[in-house]
Amino acid sequence: MSFKSAFHLPFACLFTFSIFLTLNALCALASDPIDRRLAYVIDITRHGSRAPKYQDDLNATEVYYEEPEGEITPLGQRQLYLRGREIRRRYIDQTYFLKAQYDPEELEVHSAFTQRCLASAQSFILGLYPPGTAEPYNPKIDSFPPFSLDNLQLLISPYQDKFRPLPRLVPIQL
Template identity: 35%
Template sequence: MLILLQQTTAARELKFVIVLFRHGDRTPIINFPTDLHKESEWPQGFGQLTKTGMQQLFELGQYMRKRYSSFLNSTYNRQEFYIQSTDYDRTIMSAQSYLSGLFPPTSSQIWNPELLWQPIPVHIFQKTTEQRLNFPLPNCPRFDELQQETQTSKEFQNRIQPYMDFLQTMAVNTGLELNHLKTLDNFQLWNTYDTLHCEGIHNYSLPEWATEDVINKMEKLAELSLFSLFGVYKTEEKSRLQGGVLVNIILNSIKQAVNSSKPRKMEVYSAHDTTVGALQIALNIFNGKLPPYAACQFFELYQESNGQVSSHLFKK
């Protein structure tokens, strides 16, 4: 999907790129009381990147190597490229897998002829201080108020009421409390859907009640969980407090690239589905679906032949 923030027919030169992606395929974050499987059944435990996830981000890196072959140097240059990640194993490892596809060493950067890989620094935001990528951002009393208002708002209730009987059945099947399942912003239903989704992908047995219809309804509720977290009710104000913070950071990076004599060529963020969702809702481009593994949002800055600049936004 390509969205033009400013369109022009004049010749232009790409000057700067910002990339935000979700980590790759991972194991479940948590199990639910009646789950058939325990954390010990997953090779590295919960919340960890899988080999499939590594491959997904490696291929994303390869895609970007081809897309920006005439813009980004084939050799890694720390002055031109910078990557940051949240402080989670899966996002750090996703960033590393992505880099192995984007910057395979060539010529003088080959340090081991039998290993076409090179170490590239991934800068980490600490969980206690991270205020860019780990959404929803904490310690915001007004956002907490808005979330409480959202749960009782007419907009939210109209969306969740058709699922009340289903939620009662889910409470029985999962062993979770109904009141917790109905409060979508506490992630319990979303995490339960995610656990079943992960188990299904990796051919783990599912409980008998987890039919295709049940999984589909849980997916719809998980999508509503994400949307209600950053939207549904007073979306504009929520976005100023959440996804808008990241939009502002991105805009400041673009302004810096415009005004700098030697700007970076690319900045990359390795993050989560909530990061992508918060950003897209703030930009009013959210399609209502959960961002899949390795979902990627691009921001491109161009200089036109007349000296003006334009920004292009698209997702993959």
């Protein structure tokens, strides 16, 4: 167990984890409201609450973290699990937009390739498709995970030299 400062906000970190669901509230812009229907949803989420990335925080509140610096905490995993449950309630249980069982044609999950981001994505998926919602076990199929988490490099590889990172926002100097 290591001694670290408690100064961290649950979502005060940079966006490193993004979940792209084949779902966002993008309605067909029809002139008649009756013609509108949910066509696509994107839910972009960052990783959950994490331990501070440095030890020398001058904040007066002190807490012990069992997690290594910068890694997701149990609270952070719970945050993403609850987010997955909320998305399930909204898009599976209420609107039937997604199937109750995971379908790779309906859902894509993308995550940065860091431990805290992968753990956050896994927690989110466990909330969205909890145990017991999968298809019945088929002994003819070798064991494999019910979903895949794609690496960020796989997302940008088709762009190769055309990919340019966005510049950081900096204060305007007058």
